[in-house]
Amino acid sequence: MRAFDYRRAGDRAEALSIARTETARYLGGGTNLVDLMRQNIEAPAALVDVSRLPGLIEDTPTGGLMIGAAVRNSVVAAHPAVRARYPMLSRAILAGASAQIRNMATVGGNILQRTRCAYFYDAAGSHCNKREPGAGCDAIEGFNRYHAIFGASEHCIATHPSDMCVALAALGATVHLAGAGGERNVPLLDLHRLPGDHPEIETILRPGELITAIELAPSEAAANSGYRKVRDRSSYAFALVSVAAGLGLAAGKIEDVRIAMGGVAAKPWRAARAEQVLRGQVPTRERFREAADTELAAAKAFDGNEFKVELAKRTIVAMLSELAGTEA
């Protein structure tokens, strides 16, 4: 690991001012960043520790929830308001990593964690455009069982590894940012970028910009929601495919529906086409399958991950059937 300056920010203003003057990275729990620094994939000149900035979970005036960026993942998952009003978020967080890592990881750090593509990690032996722009991508012709089926490019087919972000995408969360130019809010769905010609640019964050909070709007579909994760072992593994979904029913019909997928793209994948098929419909397994078929029609698989297309469809159908009470 290369030498760096460690600075602990006492408040947000101090964090922003340190990050403005140095080639710095913000440090949350360190569960991903410290590992990447040890591998010499990340080598910041300074770490600005923002993990002790005030982190609260509070009701918003509109009946939603505001979650501070420094709140630990395990605290979010166990919070009574999250469990009762946004169960898919609790379940998604609890599906990720291990208890120790959830205790360390912050909300902001979880959002900004980097791909676990093995070729990205293998600095000594593999080509990766994300790690070294222009070097090429060994995953496209390589072992790509874990890689993307949506939104990939000829330069990168990596996936975003977060479970939490899949639920945030389905919930339509808003990310609060602070930077040198002031504060701004962006939808979580717009925060991460697809790889395109520049897989090394992963978000729309500006230099020195800090995630300060996540805001969740009130939602009836969110109260009837869940998260299903399919992986190579039953715990402590990244997703092959995961689905966060919420279902709001009125008079026997689907009034509101939210579906997002994990393990399938460089960002959490909102299944807007599937939602479109379902709105206003009577919830049946056949209709759920039609919605899943519609969404996955746009999927593009590689040699090692063709199974993900059918797996994603079945996981969507299973998750929605559970929420609708129509499990076979």
Place this chain on the structure above:
Amino acid sequence: MAIVINGTEYPLPDDPRISLLDLLRERLGLTGTKLGCNQGGCGACTVIIDGTRVLSCLTLAVQADGREVWTIEGLAAKDGQLHPLQQAFIEHDGLQCGYCTPGQICSAIAMVEELRRGDPSYVTADLTEGPMGATRHEIRERMSGNLCRCGAHNGIVEAIEEIMAGGAA
């Protein structure tokens, strides 16, 4: 800048690159905490900071400034009497080679508190009600961050079940 480890205060290292695990093992001679994968995949380095189980390999020592750390060396009573969970691990054969054991025990002690608090896990059926007791299913899911390559998991789960049933720990 100081860190309290098993009740004793120590200065923090000048070099921020030093992990809490390296501080414990290489600087302070507290070699009970084990170096496994050094990348957050195995749980052998689990310690308890302010009551919470974390991975010392991915914690920079400077991040633990002002915190209270407990490791396997600090669990037994002053007279040498083992912590009830240490004793239960012995009685249920919750170990073979012993390399993962300090991490397993630190992890399990904090896990018992999480269960008693009613924190849900991925396998908890009703999130608002919380876990319905320390079932084997719940314990296995909650301990999934601690790998044992000898295969002592059954004994580990039994030791934890005994502690949960007996109200100790």
